[in-house]
Amino acid sequence: MNSPLLVELFTEELPPRALRRLGQAFADSLTQALAKQHLLGSDNVTTSYATPRRLAAQLSSVLAQAPDQSFSEKLMPVKVGLDAQGNATPALQKKLAAKNLAHLTPADLARESDGKQDYLIAHGTAAGAQLQNVLQAAVESALADLPIPKMMRYQLADGQTSVRFVRPVHGLVVLHGSDVLPVTVLGIDAGNSTQGHRFMSEGPVTLSHANDYATALADKGRVIASFEDRRDAIRQQLDKAAAKLGASLGDETEVTALLDEVTALVEHPTVYVGQFEEKFLAVPQECLILTMRLNQKYFPLFDPASGKLIHKFLIVSNMNVDDPHHIIQGNERVIRPRLADAEFFFETDRKQPLASRVEHLGNIVYHNKLGSQLDRIERLRKISSHLAGMLHADVTLADRAAQLAKADLTSNMVGEFPELQGIMGAYYAQYDGEPAAVVKALASQYQTRFDAPVTDDTLVAAILFVAERIDTLIGIWGIGLQPSGERDPFGLRRAALGIISAVEQLAAGHYLSDTSLNGDAAQAASSGQTGINLPALLDFAASTFQPGALHSGTAEEVLAYVYERYRNQLAGDYARSVVDAVIALQPPLQEVTARVKAVTTFAALPEAESLAAANKRIGNLLKKAEGDLPELDPSLFTEAAEKALYEALSAIEASARADAAQGQFEKSLGAVAQTRAAVDDFFTHVMVMADDPAVRGNRLALLSRLHATMNLVADISRLAQ
Incomplete structure (x- = not known):
């Protein structure tokens, strides 16, 4: 017999942020367990259900007994x-x-x-497995495999037995077609009855068939069982309400995150409109938005033209009533004191200049091995000033931005809402009359990445952004807290990628001598900007820590780590061998992408494979060379092939180096490609390791020059198959 199977676990309120994942994991695990027993029909479709008080899975085609x-x-x-x-x-x-x-x-x-x-x-x-004999183990396995963030222990109705699960379970439905199958989990026996909405249900919902689940819950229980259907219903209501008010829901990323969480809090969503006093709009809108979204799960509304917050918000309620004024007024009463608190914190914080808060950072520990936040500020000032010098930027502004970077940590507002670090500092700095470049730097220091070309207005912000991440990488890495596996509690991966993004945007804004940017070599050179020397910058950053605070080799390890992150980032878009070839040289960060593109073009040339293999062979020969190689002496050439290789190399060497220095990487590699015939002929007719030491040394010297020219842009031996 082939029939649909329904398994539902009815619980107390499940963790909202984990609900969607729990529902999908439960359905997937149950499906996999039955598939291993060959109990699924070929046309089976599994549907996952998840509400605040239930996890369920419906499999459309399940056999009562598997084939032999x-x-x-x-x-x-x-x-x-x-x-x-x-x-x-x-x-x-x-x-x-x-x-x-x-x-x-x-x-x-x-x-x-x-x-x-x-x-x-x-x-x-x-004989094939029987469903009723294996389902007990399949359900138990599905529950055991759930990605539960935190388990709880609770006592069963007998007053003696204790079990562990994410939340207490009060009901279990297991239906194969219309038959209840004998399954018992967490002290609950399976049946065919579940509970609907906590307040709006007509009573217990009895299911006569597994296919009745979603419809019966919606009609009798007033519950939308599907997470996706419930989410879509909320989104439609939100969009409709916002459009009716001529408003916008704001940043889509923030809306999406909140929408997922709210979907996990309601079983029958209805959207209502609330409002608050307009006077609160004088408070920085980030504070109001945060308290509405984070604390109350409200959707703030914005003016579509200006993007400014308006004094109305949307409530997603779990009740659908004819007269919702009590619900609306109750939510408005809840939000009012929170907004008043934000107003009080803001007004109180403004009474004290931001700069006067810096000295109090000495009372806040950054890390017990790295000192206080004040110690960190002093390091940031040094790193920022040093970096500003590299970029010919205003050192005074860079120093001031670093000095004020963490001052808002002592404010009332950040104490209440840690998520507003930097944002509140920028507001307070603006009210204190700090330079606009400093204000912008404070506001953007915590963003994930730099995503726009740097301009004169954002140069100081880019400097603080890089300095903050370099201090984090050097300090945290240097005390032995490197990322391990998926664990990266200090965000070092994010910090490395942030540095890369900032350097890319500095180059895009023409603040670095990246001559690969559309012929801007003259402009970069005339400005005197030589770019960010990352190894030197990391060494300098390491020197700003107390002696003995970091283990030796920290700067070198962090440098390798940054390039490793760049490698992983680029490997999704380019051939791994190409990326490895470029990263092996650790070129200036702003040149990495341009070099990868050039090597990608080179790798497609017919000469590439042969030259890459020859380059690898040359590298191995040079490793075997004893002592320093002599100066190349053409008079020692005895074979026509080595003379031909010398002439071919001499013809392209200067231009290849000049092109590489000017960022014309594809052109430089194209010149190298011209040596293929001479290289192939050399290795066919010339014995490099000749018996005569002078001849051998001279041939190795020739290959050394060839090797260096070949690898001006990348280590092309990495392209060898």
């Missing part, structure tokens, strides 16, 4: 399983009994060799 399955069981070596007379040894008899194959005799067993010895093999056909 053929099997092949490797038992043991023949010499172990049979005695001299060919009879089963006790070891074989025990093995057969353990496999439920005791009825088989040695004559029933096949013999197969693995190349070393013969084995006894049992072939046969086993």
Whole structure:
């Protein structure tokens, strides 16, 4: 019999941020368990359901009994399983009994060799699994595999037995078609009845068939069981309400995150409009938005033209009533004191200049091995000033931005809303009359990445952004807290990628001598800007820490880590071998992408494979060279092929170097490609490791120059197959 299967676990309120993942994981695990038993029909479709008070899965095509399955069981070596007379040894008899194959005799067993010895093999056909016999284990396995953020222990109704689950369970439905199957989990026996909405349901919802689940819950229980359907319903209501008010829901990323969380809080969503006093709009809107979204799960509304917050918001309620004024007024009463608190914090904080808060940072520990936030500020000032010098930026402004960077940590507003770090500092700095460049730097220091070309207005912000991440990487790495596996509690991966993004945008804004940017070499050179020397900057940053605070080699390890993150970032868009070839040289960060593009073009040339192999061979030969190589002496050439290679190299060497220096990487590699015939001919006719030391050394010197020219843009040996 092939029928739909429904399994529902009715619980107390589940963790909202994990709900969607829990529902999908439960359905996936149950599906996989039954698939292993061959109990799913070929047309099976699994549907996941999740509401604040239930996890459920509906499988459209499940067999009552799986088809018979053929099997092949490797038992043991023949010499172990049979005695001299060919009879089963006790070891074989025990093995057969353990496999439920005791009825088989040695004559029933096949013999197969693995190349070393013969084995006894049992072939046969086993009866297919019965659903009612395996479902108990499948459900238990699905529950055990749930990605539960935190388990709780609770007592069952007998007052003695304790069980562990994410929330107490009060009901279990297991229906195969219209039949209730015997399953018991967490002390609950399966039935065919569930509960609907806590307040609007007509009463217990009895299901006569597994296919009735979603419809019966919606009609009688007033519950939209599907997470996706519930989410879509909320979004439609939000968009409709916002449009009616001529307003916008704001940043889509923030709306999406809140929408997922709110969907996990309601079973029958209805959207209502609330409002607050306009006077609160004098408070920085980030404060109001945060308290509405984070604390109350409201959707703030914005003026579409200006993007400014308006004094109305949307409430997603779990109740649909004819007269919602009590719901609306109740939510308005809840939000009012929170907004008043934000107003009070803001007004109180403004009474004290931001700069006067810096000294109090000495009372806040950054890390017990790295000192206080004030210690960190002093490091940031040094790093920012040093970086500003590299970029020919205003050192005074960079220093001021670094000095004020963490001052808002002592404010009332950030104490209440840590998420507003930097944002509040920017507001307070603006009210204090700090330079606009400093204000912008404070506001953007915590953003994930720099995503627009740097301008004169954002140069100081880019400097603080890079300095903050370099201090984090050097400090946290240097005390032994490097990322491990998926664990990265200090965000070092994000910090490395942030530095890369900032350097890319500095180059895009023409603040670096990246001559690969559309012929801007003259402009970059005339400005005197030589770019960010990352190794030197990391070394300088390491020197700003107290002696002995960091383990030796920290700067070098962090440098390698930044390039490793760049490698991983680029590997999704380019061939791994190409990216490896460029990263191996650790070129200036702003040149990495341009070099990768050039090497990608080079790798497609017919000459590339041969030259890459030759480059690899040359590298191996040079590693074997003893002592320093002599100056190249053309008079020592004895073979026509080595003379030809010297001439081919001399013809392109200067131009290849000049092109690489000017950022014309594709052109430089194109010149290298012209040497292919001479290189191939050299290795065909010339013995590099000649008996004469002078000849051998001269040939190695020639190859050394060729190797250096080949690798001006990338280590092309990495392209060799």
